[in-house]
Amino acid sequence: MSHPRITWRVKYQEDLDLAFGREIAARPGGEDLYRCIQCGTCSSTCPLSIYMERTPRQIIAMARAGFKDEVLASHTIWLCTSCYACTVDCPKQIKITDIMYALKQKALGEKVYPARFPIPVLAKEFFQAVRRTGRSNESRIVVRMFLQTRPWKLLGNIRLGLKLLRRGRLALRREKMDGGQAQLRMLLQTTRRLENQTPARSPPLAESH
Amino acid sequence: MKYLYYPGCSLKGSGRPYEESLLRLLDRLGVEVAELAHWNCCGATAYMSVDEVQAFALAARNLCLAEACGGPGDAHLIAPCSACYLVLNKAQVYIRQYARIGQVVAEALRAAGLEYHGRIKVRHPLDVLFHDVGVERIKKAVTRPLQGLKVACYYGCQVVRPYATFDNPYNPMVMDHLLRAAGAQTVDWSLKARCCGGTLTGTMEEAGLRLSYILLKEARTQGAQVVATACPLCQFNLECYQDRMQSRFGDGIEMPVAYFTQLLGMAMGIPAGKLGMERLLAPQPAIPIGPPGAAVKGEI
Numbered sequence: 001m002s003h004p005r006i007t008w009r010v011k012y013q014e015d016l017d018l019a020f021g022r023e024i025a026a027r028p029g030g031e032d033l034y035r036c037i038q039c040g041t042c043s044s045t046c047p048l049s050i051y052m053e054r055t056p057r058q059i060i061a062m063a064r065a066g067f068k069d070e071v072l073a074s075h076t077i078w079l080c081t082s083c084y085a086c087t088v089d090c091p092k093q094i095k096i097t098d099i100m101y102a103l104k105q106k107a108l109g110e111k112v113y114p115a116r117f118p119i120p121v122l123a124k125e126f127f128q129a130v131r132r133t134g135r136s137n138e139s140r141i142v143v144r145m146f147l148q149t150r151p152w153k154l155l156g157n158i159r160l161g162l163k164l165l166r167r168g169r170l171a172l173r174r175e176k177m178d179g180g181q182a183q184l185r186m187l188l189q190t191t192r193r194l195e196n197q198t199p200a201r202s203p204p205l206a207e208s209h
Numbered sequence: 210m211k212y213l214y215y216p217g218c219s220l221k222g223s224g225r226p227y228e229e230s231l232l233r234l235l236d237r238l239g240v241e242v243a244e245l246a247h248w249n250c251c252g253a254t255a256y257m258s259v260d261e262v263q264a265f266a267l268a269a270r271n272l273c274l275a276e277a278c279g280g281p282g283d284a285h286l287i288a289p290c291s292a293c294y295l296v297l298n299k300a301q302v303y304i305r306q307y308a309r310i311g312q313v314v315a316e317a318l319r320a321a322g323l324e325y326h327g328r329i330k331v332r333h334p335l336d337v338l339f340h341d342v343g344v345e346r347i348k349k350a351v352t353r354p355l356q357g358l359k360v361a362c363y364y365g366c367q368v369v370r371p372y373a374t375f376d377n378p379y380n381p382m383v384m385d386h387l388l389r390a391a392g393a394q395t396v397d398w399s400l401k402a403r404c405c406g407g408t409l410t411g412t413m414e415e416a417g418l419r420l421s422y423i424l425l426k427e428a429r430t431q432g433a434q435v436v437a438t439a440c441p442l443c444q445f446n447l448e449c450y451q452d453r454m455q456s457r458f459g460d461g462i463e464m465p466v467a468y469f470t471q472l473l474g475m476a477m478g479i480p481a482g483k484l485g486m487e488r489l490l491a492p493q494p495a496i497p498i499g500p501p502g503a504a505v506k507g508e509i
Contacts, residue, residue: 028261028307028310047403047404047420048404048409051413079409081254081366081406081407081409082254082367083366083367083404084295084366084367084370084371085366085403085404087370088370088371101257101258101261104259105258105259118412118413119412119413120258122255122412123259124259126253126256127255127260130249130250130252130256130267135218136218136250137222138222138223145411160449163490164223164490167489167490169222169488170222171221171222177248177249178247179246179247180249180274183247183270183321183322183323184267184321186321187266187270187318187320187321188263188317190316190317190320190321191262191263191266191313192260192263194313194317195260195262195263195313
């Protein structure tokens with residue numbers, strides 16, 4: 001991946017979207033966004049922060065301050081692998097991994113993720129595959145991701161694919177559920193319908209995990 | 210006690226040796242397991258990136274199915290893949306903690322003819338083997354001890370935090386205890402719960418590969434002869450890209466990476482073929498196992 005050129009531009013109050021932080025704070029897991037003390041523990045514990053153009057701490061500060069476009073277009077949120085190290089280490093018990101999820105969902109919903117960036121494409125392909133068949137088919141999903149982002153990379157993976165195939169670790173046949181597909185479809189359709197009626201944005205009950 | 214088994218998609222694909230060795234091992238130890246019928250994908254991290262309430266509904270269906278065939282009391286569902294383990298546990302917590310998520314999921318489950326009462330305990334094989342089976346029983350089942358084989362136990366991220374309660378999230382030890390009971394010597398290293406890069410090895414190789422490389426390099430530095438894993442994605446990342454590490458970092462690490470269940474199985478004399486050993490990719494300098502009948506030496 002080539003890092004995008006970062007150009008600095010002064011933003012004034014009227015350029016900011018102050019509702020953005022509140023919206024993220026209203027998502028499940030985002031409720032403590034405004035309790036962040038900007039200590040940077042998350043950034044120091046994150047094994048990927050050195051690859052991020054903005055650290056997790058900065059993303060939190062920017063989300064609260066209303067830098068919506070910058071946050072949603074950042075690579076940071078997609079580099080989060082959900083290892084939960086920050087969530088466990090945060091002295092304010094902020095669910096940072098969940099905040100990253102909320103930001104990913106928002107970026108996908110508004111289609112503002114970085115162009116041809118494989119990570120969000122993989123997420124979408126995975127989502128669709130599971131919705132269709134109820135199972136994830138590793139090889140198909142990966143092939144589709146490469147085709148949409150960097151097709152030439154497929155060549156470099158042929159050798160590995162063959163090795164796995166020979167060892168029975170790569171299924172060419174589509175893995176299917178052994179029954180219950182109709183039930184699963186009904187479940188996901190109903191969930192989507194209910195979510196569209198009233199998004200799940202209530203604060204958590206008083207219980208900590 | 211009988212357990213239900215939730216394989217998850219990886220154990221039917223690239224993680225086949227994990228399934229084969231786990232089931233063989235449990236069978237050898239007299240632990241009864243039955244695969245959950247009609248299970249669906251847990252959603253992993255990708256589904257949650259797109260829509261998290263749907264992700265919880267997806268996970269909840271598996272919990273309902275398990276509850277329905279588990280009888281009236283609490284039932285134990287074994288989830289060997291770290292992502293499955295985390296998502297199934299997280300779904301339980303969020304359905305309970307967030308009223309609106311709980312309502313939506315419950316209503317959608319009802320529409321699909323399902324209901325969940327919260328009676329499922331999601332367990333990882335490490336947890337079951339250490340806390341239910343116990344080190345003593347494992348020690349007794351060992352017939353070909355690993356003779357001081359130096360193992361770096363690699364736990365990865367999602368199996369020790371934040372929803373796991375069976376081990377320490379910073380310095381997990383359960384796998385170390387299990388492998389020591391099988392005669393191995395486990396190395397002390399500080400990266401045992403650090404991220405392997407997850408799917409970044411495929412999506413952003415520059416970052417993902419380096420994360421895996423750091424783990425292997427440190428394991429080697431600490432004198433490990435083999436890395437033991439407990440997650441299909443960790444195993445894949447650490448094993449399948451070793452040749453690429455050579456070309457990218459100019460440092461070829463030839464380190465066998467096996468599932469901890471494979472190593473335990475070998476120590477119990479289960480034939481390598483039944484443990485999926487031949488499905489591994491990385492060079493396998495013969496894993497030194499002892500002669501039949503040798504006893505496990507030393508303190509555990």
